[in-house]
Amino acid sequence: KNQVEQSPQSLIILEGKNCTLQCNYTVSPFSNLRWYKQDTGRGPVSLTIMTFSENTKSNGRYTATLDADTKQSSLHITASQLSDSASYICVVSSGDMRFGAGTRLTVKP
Amino acid sequence: DSGVTQTPKHLITATGQRVTLRCSPRSGDLSVYWYQQSLDQGLQFLIQYYNGEERAKGNILERFSAQQFPDLHSELNLSSLELGDSALYFCASRTRTGELFFGEGSRLTVL
Numbered sequence: 001k002n003q004v005e006q007s008p009q010s011l012i013i014l015e016g017k018n019c020t021l022q023c024n025y026t027v028s029p030f031s032n033l034r035w036y037k038q039d040t041g042r043g044p045v046s047l048t049i050m051t052f053s054e055n056t057k058s059n060g061r062y063t064a065t066l067d068a069d070t071k072q073s074s075l076h077i078t079a080s081q082l083s084d085s086a087s088y089i090c091v092v093s094s095g096d097m098r099f100g101a102g103t104r105l106t107v108k109p
Numbered sequence: 110d111s112g113v114t115q116t117p118k119h120l121i122t123a124t125g126q127r128v129t130l131r132c133s134p135r136s137g138d139l140s141v142y143w144y145q146q147s148l149d150q151g152l153q154f155l156i157q158y159y160n161g162e163e164r165a166k167g168n169i170l171e172r173f174s175a176q177q178f179p180d181l182h183s184e185l186n187l188s189s190l191e192l193g194d195s196a197l198y199f200c201a202s203r204t205r206t207g208e209l210f211f212g213e214g215s216r217l218t219v220l
Binding site for chain 1: 111113150151152154165197199201207208209210211212213214216
């Protein structure tokens with residue numbers, strides 16, 4: 001069983017709408033959690049990093065939350081744009097790094 | 110631009126052949142990671158090097174091998190290629206603060 005589970009597997013939304021992606025992990029001990037955006041056929045790019053003491057962090061229209069007690073993180077995208085269409089990958093570090101399978105987001109006009 | 114350079118960008122070869130993928134990490138980064146991403150799949154960790162030494166192994170086949178050279182560039186060697194080896198192969202370098210910077214990948218097609 002993967003130690004980092006992401007949901008949903010895929011998501012389709014209309015341009016301008018908001019959405020929230022989920023990441024649940026069982027990795028322990030916990031060092032940090034990162035969200036990456038991967039455009040199709042491109043390398044992943046870091047969006048945010050969350051450490052144990054951080055609950056919320058924003059990067060433009062992206063807001064990540066972390067609940068270290070329940071081992072859950074979310075990535076909220078506000079006012080989605082067509083360019084947000086990509087896979088979003090949750091990576092949890094505890095010395096080594098564990099990758100989630102990603103959520104594929106499609107934003108339609 | 111992540112600062113991580115991968116070559117070649119695209120490679121088409123036949124089953125049974127051998128290829129070498131190359132990665133130059135960001136200046137100052139000592140760690141190099143290799144990942145495989147098959148079509149519509151997640152990133153699968155293959156192997157990690159740190160300052161020339163192998164640090165961790167993931168789901169890397171015996172037909173695959175890698176090394177990191179004194180100048181810190183790394184090569185991933187794939188031999189006896191099979192159709193199922195067709196994938197994107199990503200290299201990433203890791204900063205001292207633990208952030209991964211990915212290259213643009215090498216797309217391997219085995220016919």
